[in-house]
Amino acid sequence: MIPRPVLCLVSALALCPGDAPAAVPALRLCPEFQTQDPPKPKTPVDLQAEREKLRETDVLAWKKLPVKSMAEVVDPKKESEPLEIPDSVTAEEKAKMEELMKKAKDGAGAKADRALREFEKMGYPALLFIINQLREIDYKNTDAALWGMRLNTTLMNITMGVHTGYVAVDLGEEMDPRKAQWNAKTVREWVNAVKKEWPTREKFDEFITKRKAKKEAELEGGGEKKADPPKGK
Numbered sequence: 001m002i003p004r005p006v007l008c009l010v011s012a013l014a015l016c017p018g019d020a021p022a023a024v025p026a027l028r029l030c031p032e033f034q035t036q037d038p039p040k041p042k043t044p045v046d047l048q049a050e051r052e053k054l055r056e057t058d059v060l061a062w063k064k065l066p067v068k069s070m071a072e073v074v075d076p077k078k079e080s081e082p083l084e085i086p087d088s089v090t091a092e093e094k095a096k097m098e099e100l101m102k103k104a105k106d107g108a109g110a111k112a113d114r115a116l117r118e119f120e121k122m123g124y125p126a127l128l129f130i131i132n133q134l135r136e137i138d139y140k141n142t143d144a145a146l147w148g149m150r151l152n153t154t155l156m157n158i159t160m161g162v163h164t165g166y167v168a169v170d171l172g173e174e175m176d177p178r179k180a181q182w183n184a185k186t187v188r189e190w191v192n193a194v195k196k197e198w199p200t201r202e203k204f205d206e207f208i209t210k211r212k213a214k215k216e217a218e219l220e221g222g223g224e225k226k227a228d229p230p231k232g233k
Helices: 044-064 091-106 110-122 124-134 142-158 177-197 201-220
Strands: none
Touching: 044 177, 091 110, 091 124, 110 124, 110 142, 124 142, 124 177, 124 201, 142 177
């Protein structure tokens, strides 16, 4: 689950893989470079070290935001418009989502988890519905931000790993205005990702089909493993 101030804003839209860029013509090397050995392939240890470095950068990036008070934290509703639920989403699907959201909010533990897992099975309608729910959250409030974290996890499962870099919140923690600002801004990243990458159910289903195929190929060790192309803001 979709960065820039680095918000995902750093990961955000590397979050949202799209079509690969067009191939670029091969470079013509000067003779003195043609005899050089090619760079050695990176080992799993090298790749893991790089991933750890990027993860630490993302995790700590929110602390660099120049926000000193809760009064400076943005309101997601003022930063983004609600996503329109298209006609392709049936009345039955809408009613089911309303019911599931009520169960998830009112329930505790396993009951809430089951409701959120039902959202994951619904795909595109749930994606739009949950992002609109994120716009209503007060990220300055710890309990509300914890709920936002659960919804972001559900979105990440729906999109098979896409995320906007939501920073984890601990139960009972005193909310830092910088963290509140960061997490509030991830809402706009989700909204923009839908508008740019998945404006229709067909586009989203196509994205999921490709993503499943890619992940299955990687798990089986077959085919060429290509990195998702980066996306700019």
